[in-house]
Amino acid sequence: MINAVVMPNPGAPLETRAFDRPALEPGAILLRTLGSEVCGTDGHLWKGQLAGVPYPIIPGHVSVGEIAAFGPGEPPRDVDGAPLRVGQTVTFLDVYGTCGRCWYCTVGKASTRCPYRKVYGVTMSADDGLYGGWAEYIHLRPGVHVVPLPDGFAWRAFLAGGCGMPTALHAVSLGEIAFGDTVLVQGAGPVGLCAAVLAQLRGAGQVIVVGGPDVRLAAARRFGADLVLDIATLAESERLQAVREVTGGRGADVTIEATGVPSAVPEGMRLTRDAGRYVVVGQYTDAGTATFNPHLDLNKKHLDVRGCWGSDAGHVYRSVRVMARYAAQFPWTELISREYGLDEAQRALADVAAQRVVKALIVPARDGTAPAPSAA
Amino acid sequence: MINAVVMPNPGAPLETRAFDRPALEPGAILLRTLGSEVCGTDGHLWKGQLAGVPYPIIPGHVSVGEIAAFGPGEPPRDVDGAPLRVGQTVTFLDVYGTCGRCWYCTVGKASTRCPYRKVYGVTMSADDGLYGGWAEYIHLRPGVHVVPLPDGFAWRAFLAGGCGMPTALHAVSLGEIAFGDTVLVQGAGPVGLCAAVLAQLRGAGQVIVVGGPDVRLAAARRFGADLVLDIATLAESERLQAVREVTGGRGADVTIEATGVPSAVPEGMRLTRDAGRYVVVGQYTDAGTATFNPHLDLNKKHLDVRGCWGSDAGHVYRSVRVMARYAAQFPWTELISREYGLDEAQRALADVAAQRVVKALIVPARDGTAPAPSAA
Amino acid sequence: MINAVVMPNPGAPLETRAFDRPALEPGAILLRTLGSEVCGTDGHLWKGQLAGVPYPIIPGHVSVGEIAAFGPGEPPRDVDGAPLRVGQTVTFLDVYGTCGRCWYCTVGKASTRCPYRKVYGVTMSADDGLYGGWAEYIHLRPGVHVVPLPDGFAWRAFLAGGCGMPTALHAVSLGEIAFGDTVLVQGAGPVGLCAAVLAQLRGAGQVIVVGGPDVRLAAARRFGADLVLDIATLAESERLQAVREVTGGRGADVTIEATGVPSAVPEGMRLTRDAGRYVVVGQYTDAGTATFNPHLDLNKKHLDVRGCWGSDAGHVYRSVRVMARYAAQFPWTELISREYGLDEAQRALADVAAQRVVKALIVPARDGTAPAPSAA
Amino acid sequence: MINAVVMPNPGAPLETRAFDRPALEPGAILLRTLGSEVCGTDGHLWKGQLAGVPYPIIPGHVSVGEIAAFGPGEPPRDVDGAPLRVGQTVTFLDVYGTCGRCWYCTVGKASTRCPYRKVYGVTMSADDGLYGGWAEYIHLRPGVHVVPLPDGFAWRAFLAGGCGMPTALHAVSLGEIAFGDTVLVQGAGPVGLCAAVLAQLRGAGQVIVVGGPDVRLAAARRFGADLVLDIATLAESERLQAVREVTGGRGADVTIEATGVPSAVPEGMRLTRDAGRYVVVGQYTDAGTATFNPHLDLNKKHLDVRGCWGSDAGHVYRSVRVMARYAAQFPWTELISREYGLDEAQRALADVAAQRVVKALIVPARDGTAPAPSAA
Ligand SMILES: [Zn+2]
Ligand SMILES: [Zn+2]
Ligand SMILES: [Zn+2]
Ligand SMILES: [Zn+2]
Ligand SMILES: [Zn+2]
Ligand SMILES: [Zn+2]
Ligand SMILES: [Zn+2]
Ligand SMILES: [Zn+2]
Structure with missing residues (x-):
């Protein structure tokens, strides 16, 4: 089984639930979560301040993980066009499903207003699957924009910025x-x-x-x-x-x-x-x-x-490149005040709300016992 | 003598005063006014709603005139770089004195915020000279940006747009x-x-x-x-x-x-x-x-x-070119609801304030008795 | 059967071939061609001056047609998001298959460099189907960007501009x-x-x-x-x-x-x-x-x-709107020098090459005997 | 007397000539030169590769100096609008005389094409005065754009970039x-x-x-x-x-x-x-x-x-700010390969031409015996 934090409803206590390992469709990816951020959006979600959220959800919209498995067929490609490999450390754009055909996608050139976009950790329901980062594994559906972290660039450094x-x-x-x-x-x-x-x-x-x-x-x-x-x-x-x-x-x-x-x-x-x-x-x-x-x-x-509203794949891609290139100059990980296990997610929310921390991370495997997918 | 409408103070009745013909410094131009617009700004001036106005003033910031005389020396040049000629029909940018050296002029590239700018008909005092368009003649100081009207483009058509x-x-x-x-x-x-x-x-x-x-x-x-x-x-x-x-x-x-x-x-x-x-x-x-x-x-x-605030010489230059080029398509002069002599300026202000007119013009020579400068 | 002009190979004479009515997949559209342009690109194709062309092809990349039928399921939507209707007069972007996921589509924001793009009438083979406009019918695959012509805007007027x-x-x-x-x-x-x-x-x-x-x-x-x-x-x-x-x-x-x-x-x-x-x-x-x-x-x-290279759906959408809005001012159809039936396509190519015409159109039904799809 | 390097003609040996201390007009500044760059432009000048150069000239278009004296009247202001002070260390835009009234200055918004612009060290003649940086003093005419160096920012650091x-x-x-x-x-x-x-x-x-x-x-x-x-x-x-x-x-x-x-x-x-x-x-x-x-x-x-051609006052102003702000990160002065006295100017030209140096400076007072203007 795969453990994940579930936010059942606004204001209701967070729960840890066990999920089956998902069946992966062609083009899908199973990601073993290394870390996922806790941010103001998660606080808004818990207070019910965002419209159109299909509770219950698994929070966590910006995450880093290691590729554990692919769906059948050719492996999907990263934003640069290179085939992905099992074991690679990657992040991904939380926005999924931008249509490329509506008026905003084609004429308006404002894809953040595409009516078909969904957001991992925000507008995808836990009833439908592992679609949030506060979980041992994340199910990336076909078409999710995946950006590998460059060699030598620590995943914690990337998550220190979060969304x-x-x-x-x-x-x-x-x-x-x-x-x-x-x-x-x-x-x-x-x-x-x-x-x-x-x-x-x-x-x-x-x-x-x-x-x-x-x-x-x-x-x-x-x-x-x-x-x-x-x-x-x-x-x-x-x-x-x-x-x-x-x-x-x-x-x-x-x-x-x-x-x-x-x-x-x-x-x-x-x-x-x-x-x-x-x-x-x-x-x-x-x-x-x-x-x-x-x-x-x-x-x-x-x-x-x-x-200014919403990010696209280019923003994530560029963020990774900039943070990696200037990591010697800016000690990103110092922005991380504290890491929390899945069972500490409620406390993480509270610490963020109280501004006691700069950046908080959920690290599912922080006790070093992350289950392998085969154990699920 | 040269007649001009003077606004002595906010709320005080407009007066027609007689001015001496100005002494023209090198680079200056004396313009025989063909027409000058009446607009919302003039209403604001009369209500005292603009700061830094050195009453008494001669209103009229966008005007067209015929070049009557130059100051000594070489004739000044128009925005295109061509020497001006006596008898030419021209308009000019009401903003005068932009310094070209302050932070806004050089670094900020926002010359409309130059602290040295003055505006004909708005921030130049009637005590200092014929610096407004509701007058038989206008004194253009050296450096005023002058734009001739193209042959075949009626001055009324240009003034129909006004500022x-x-x-x-x-x-x-x-x-x-x-x-x-x-x-x-x-x-x-x-x-x-x-x-x-x-x-x-x-x-x-x-x-x-x-x-x-x-x-x-x-x-x-x-x-x-x-x-x-x-x-x-x-x-x-x-x-x-x-x-x-x-x-x-x-x-x-x-x-x-x-x-x-x-x-x-x-x-x-x-x-x-x-x-x-x-x-x-x-x-x-x-x-x-x-x-x-x-x-x-x-x-x-x-x-x-x-x-969006303020115009520069480019805006006037481009306005002239666009209005002239598309004059067959847009019957500009139909925008002019009524023309007023200098002695009717008060009524013009009232008609504009009441939105009884689309565009109102002051036409000093509308009775056909415009004095020649030599008569001044 | 459906007649279409086929360009078998560079330099080889054009032929008219008969095609079966295509099976329409969900989201596909069968368009009864009203007209399709002949342009310099077609000349380049016939001279073999473009790389990557999968001859034989059906030329004709910018076309207008009437919607004859849809594939099963919900009708596809136009660029504005409205469901399409049988009988509507529409045009479509010739570029098909832009991926929305490659580096150029996401980071570079230059979708015209997407390696997955195909072009009706240019890089889609006649062996695969009715993918060009010089044909009685065109098969629009799911995802093609469709733009209806506004009521009162003649299809000939739109095609007078062509690509x-x-x-x-x-x-x-x-x-x-x-x-x-x-x-x-x-x-x-x-x-x-x-x-x-x-x-x-x-x-x-x-x-x-x-x-x-x-x-x-x-x-x-x-x-x-x-x-x-x-x-x-x-x-x-x-x-x-x-x-x-x-x-x-x-x-x-x-x-x-x-x-x-x-x-x-x-x-x-x-x-x-x-x-x-x-x-x-x-x-x-x-x-x-x-x-x-x-x-x-x-x-x-x-x-x-x-x-400047390549057009996208926005360019077509905006072209339609501009041409329709200013149709009274610009008599578009005067740009059309001549119309040709399918059997005159070779001559149309020659006339365009010799610059004897301004704009040439292929009009499959110009003899008034366009077959209905049911007749195919 | 004031010593300056003079380039009499293309190809002719550089000379050191003595000039009288200039009479300063209102708004002018006498600058005691701290350093002036040697760059490719100086090589082009010596080879006669630039058109419109009024030889003899004093080379040196980007320079830093200490304000020694002002002309009569109010002290001129820097680009930020602050009054300048004697003793201040400043640089200045080499381009002088941009008119602010021609088509390029007003409509084209491309002041680098203003036909009235002159350039210190390039298009101003030594016959007319101390208008180049390879001299003990530089005569800044009224209207030159002056940018002070911030406290704590070494003048050599600024000149390391030169033009x-x-x-x-x-x-x-x-x-x-x-x-x-x-x-x-x-x-x-x-x-x-x-x-x-x-x-x-x-x-x-x-x-x-x-x-x-x-x-x-x-x-x-x-x-x-x-x-x-x-x-x-x-x-x-x-x-x-x-x-x-x-x-x-x-x-x-x-x-x-x-x-x-x-x-x-x-x-x-x-x-x-x-x-x-x-x-x-x-x-x-x-x-x-x-x-x-x-x-x-x-x-x-x-x-x-x-x-890309030509710089304006904004580029110099921004260069000073950027170089000062990031001086800890980029050790600018390491770009300076060698400094030369006025009497070594010919050798500096040769070293630059042979690319033996990264940046070369002329430092008139490098022997520590810079004459005071009163000694001139
Ligand atoms: Zn969309
Ligand atoms: Zn976030
Ligand atoms: Zn200014
Ligand atoms: Zn006005
Ligand atoms: Zn693509
Ligand atoms: Zn074409
Ligand atoms: Zn100029
Ligand atoms: Zn230089």
């Missing part, structure tokens, strides 16, 4: 940072920290992080932020003043919002200079409204405000 | 309309009408105008709008439904806001499809705040919202 | 024409003529067409070109001079190459102004080399040169 | 590198080495340098290149193969040409993947023609080829 890295990579790319720009990041969670690192890998002239609590701000400093502003001790007006002081009075050239708090959005508009760019990526759930002044905050500033 | 044309050209360019896109324009004033025309000159698949009153909606139809939605008769939810009906349920690909009403901005976000583009150009003065939902209206939609 | 319209739409989009730009088109074949029209639907300030022979230059004039330069009577240096004369000595802002002649490429670099954009779309087959001066023609000019 | 840094920054920006891209740099001179560094500051997944000789390839490795290909030992076909081997057979995502050799351009097209971007920045002088295949190398590849 925060492809999300931040998407947002930072949208920010169109120019060399020497001042980049301001609102929020010091995984997305914000990854954005602060990636800003340096776009040649930012200075990186400012506005957020909290201390454990996260310390991480921001360790990962190269030039200025860290603590929202617990500085009022909004003080934050604005502090940013203007280091930007010739103008504000940030590019701001990345990664907070989830609606009021952060008008604040971010004001923290950004006239004719700057503001990327809003943190408003992942409906947390209410915000009020702004269209003349002062948008029109007269001729600000560019870009909502 | 609305370069403003709309800027906004529509920012909208990055793709061939076949549905373009929605909020507002049917001069900017909105020009945007509706320009959308067709970007190959829009359909153009929707949301606005009022009737006189403007009729103009929208005459100038090619495929669908016109009257805000006087349709509630916000009905407008949203009407737009969705003709866009496969998605909303507009590109929306251009040209209303000046804060609440139009969140509505525009909702009228635009996911992953679309929304250009906010109409919020020219501070008319208060608006409330939106960052998750639903921005992030999950991954909308691109672009504030 | 030239989506190709030109792609190229013109890459050209990033700004309002008022001078756009120069090299070549007056279907791609060039469509580009000249589309340039006007981007608000070009003037459109110049360089090409020949007379029949095509006349069409260019009829479709709005402001200046037409005949390569038969003007030497390269005279063409350069003529272009500079109407562009203030600078050259075109945007140039679209649509000739197929290698030497046109360095000429096009020189016809374009410094810091302009040059889109090369006509070099569809290997016709040899060209020589240029990297310093003078590229670096010092800081020219942007963009190779 | 190569803003040039590379411009080219790399045009390359639009995405996170994880493979970036290939052709040429290992100062521009190439700076591009290789900047590619890492755009988050490149791997950086390949193709060039020579050994001293430069060693620098490429020291500054982070992942793969270095020596043109002295590898044939063109071997270079292509080597690049394909590390790019999944596709070629580089982005290639930056920095060689000056015409044949490098078609090679660069082939080294770049389909749908990639190729920036040509090294073809600074006319070194003859190159031959390519428009179908294979451009159209079918749908390659984007971008000529």
Whole structure:
């Protein structure tokens, strides 16, 4: 049997359930989970804040595993087109089933709005199979986008970013940072920290992080932020003043919002200079409204405000390459505050909710007794 | 003497004052005014809604005139680099004095934020000279960007767009309309009408105008709008439904806001499809705040919202070329509802404020007795 | 039986063969052909100038037909997501099978380089089925991107552009024409003529067409070109001079190459102004080399040169919308010089090769005796 | 008196001449030269390979100095808008006099094509004053764009990049590198080495340098290149193969040409993947023609080829910020192979021509006896 954490319903205690080893269709992959992240999305899932979730689910949308078995026929290929091999360490895009034929996929070129997309760990039901990462094994259906980790790049290093890295990579790319720009990041969670690192890998002239609590701000400093502003001790007006002081009075050239708090959005508009760019990526759930002044905050500033939502295979592929290439410069694994076994998943959720940790991982085999699929 | 309309102070009645013929410095031009537009900005000026206005002023920021005289030395050159000639019919960029050396001019590439810019008819005082278009003559200082009207292109046709044309050209360019896109324009004033025309000159698949009153909606139809939605008769939810009906349920690909009403901005976000583009150009003065939902209206939609403010010489140059090239297709002068002499300027302001006219012009010589400069 | 024109091998005479009515798999469509274009690609195919063609083939890659039947199960959906209906008049993207999973599809975002793509009428064999448009019926396999023609938009009007319209739409989009730009088109074949029209639907300030022979230059004039330069009577240096004369000595802002002649490429670099954009779309087959001066023609000019290749579903969808919306302004069907029955296909090829026609169509039912599928 | 190196004519021996201390007009600055670069442009000047050079000239276009004196009136301001101070260490944009009013400055937004631009050390005559960096003092005329070096950032570190840094920054920006891209740099001179560094500051997944000789390839490795290909030992076909081997057979995502050799351009097209971007920045002088295949190398590849020419104030400003911010990561001064006094300028030219050095500096005061302006 294969053990997996199941979230039966919003608010209900997590359970560990035993699953049969799945029958693998042609093109499918059975992945032995090495680790899977715990993130804010999992908290939203547990609080029932996301629409269209087919509870019960196995949480865990960004994961790394070792290929244990393939379905019949030719082995599937990775994103680079190379045939996969049993034993390879890989990650995969959690989004599955993008159709390639709808209006958004073809004309709109916004595949994240494809109505057919499903997401491992989020919109695929545990009743249907091992479709989440908080499990000893994950069933990758035919067509899942698989990205191997390069030799010498530790799987923990990749998971240290979690979904925060492809999300931040998407947002930072949208920010169109120019060399020497001042980049301001609102929020010091995984997305914000990854954005602060990636800003340096776009040649930012200075990186400012506005957020909290201390454990996260310390991480921001360790990962190269030039200025860290603590929202617990500085009022909004003080934050604005502090940013203007280091930007010739103008504000940030590019701001990345990664907070989830609606009021952060008008604040971010004001923290950004006239004719700057503001990327809003943190408003992942409906947390209410915000009020702004269209003349002062948008029109007269001729600000560019870009909502950013969803990752695609390119974001994961690029995340792997960037993290591996700059692993000597950025000690990714220091972002991992703690690892949890399957039976500690509830506690992991709580620690993330309380912001006691920077990044938390579920590591099914952390006691060293991961069952082989044949034992299932 | 030279007669000019002077706005002494916000709310004070307009006066006609007589000015001496100005001494022309090297590079300066004396322009005999053929016409000057009356627009919403003039209304804002009269209500004192713009900051930093050095009353008394001569209103009139977009004008066409005939070159009457030059200052000593070589004649100045037009934007194309050709020497200007006495008798030529020209328009000019109202923005004067952009420095070319400040951070915004050099690094930020946002010359509309140059702190040294001044604007004819808006931020140049009547105490200093003939720096507005509601006058028999206009004094163009050295360095003003001058654009001749092509042979065969009537000056009234150019003024029919007024400042609305370069403003709309800027906004529509920012909208990055793709061939076949549905373009929605909020507002049917001069900017909105020009945007509706320009959308067709970007190959829009359909153009929707949301606005009022009737006189403007009729103009929208005459100038090619495929669908016109009257805000006087349709509630916000009905407008949203009407737009969705003709866009496969998605909303507009590109929306251009040209209303000046804060609440139009969140509505525009909702009228635009996911992953679309929304250009906010109409919020020219501070008319208060608006409330939106960052998750639903921005992030999950991954909308691109672009504030648009100010025109540069390129916008005027391109407006002239586009209006002249497509004059057979779009009967520009039909946009002019009425022309007023200098002594009727107060009435022109009132007619514009009441939206009784589409475009109003001040025509100093409309009685046929324009004084020659030598008579000044 | 169903009649189709078959090209057995390069250089071999075209034949009409009879095919069985195909068995339709779930998601497939049987289309009764209304018309199919004859274009330069067909000439290249007959001369064996394209690699990887699985002769025998049924030529005809851009076609319009009426839906005659579906495979079992739910009817397939069009690009907009609406279920298709028997009797509908539709066109479809000739490219079929783009995988959505390879590096180019996912990371490179250049689906035209997907190694799995096949093309109706070009890289699909007549041995495998009715996969080309010069046939009474076409077999659309599951997943083909289908675009209905809007009510009131004649199928002949759409085919008047042929593959030239989506190709030109792609190229013109890459050209990033700004309002008022001078756009120069090299070549007056279907791609060039469509580009000249589309340039006007981007608000070009003037459109110049360089090409020949007379029949095509006349069409260019009829479709709005402001200046037409005949390569038969003007030497390269005279063409350069003529272009500079109407562009203030600078050259075109945007140039679209649509000739197929290698030497046109360095000429096009020189016809374009410094810091302009040059889109090369006509070099569809290997016709040899060209020589240029990297310093003078590229670096010092800081020219942007963009190779353009292949269309996707978005290009076809947008072509349909643009052609339908502006059908009153541009009399598309005038581009059709002649229609040919299936038995006249050889002659159609010859007429196209000799440039005796602007656009040629194969119309299987032109004698009015199209067999119904049940008769097959 | 003030000593300066004068290049009397192409090919004529350099001379040291004594100049009077210049009279400073309002807004002018007298700069005591700390150092000035020697670069390929100086070699081109000495060989007479640039058009429009008003010999005699004082070479040295990128320089750092200490502000010695101002002209009368208010002190000029730096690019950030702050008033400059005597004693400040600054650099400046060598391009002077961009007009801000011509077609290229206003409509074309390509100020590097402004016909009024002059360049310190290149197109300003020694007969007119101290307008080059190989001199004890430099006369900055009113309007020169001045950028102070940040506190703690050594002037030698900035000059280690020389003009190569803003040039590379411009080219790399045009390359639009995405996170994880493979970036290939052709040429290992100062521009190439700076591009290789900047590619890492755009988050490149791997950086390949193709060039020579050994001293430069060693620098490429020291500054982070992942793969270095020596043109002295590898044939063109071997270079292509080597690049394909590390790019999944596709070629580089982005290639930056920095060689000056015409044949490098078609090679660069082939080294770049389909749908990639190729920036040509090294073809600074006319070194003859190159031959390519428009179908294979451009159209079918749908390659984007971008000529890059000239820097503006933004490029210098951003270079200073980037070099200062990442000075701990990249030991800039290691790029300086040797410093020369004014009397050694001829030898510096020879060493640069022979590629015996990576970066060479002229340091007027290297013997420690720089005369004060009052001694002049
Ligand atoms: Zn889809
Ligand atoms: Zn996550
Ligand atoms: Zn300025
Ligand atoms: Zn106005
Ligand atoms: Zn593919
Ligand atoms: Zn074709
Ligand atoms: Zn200029
Ligand atoms: Zn240099």
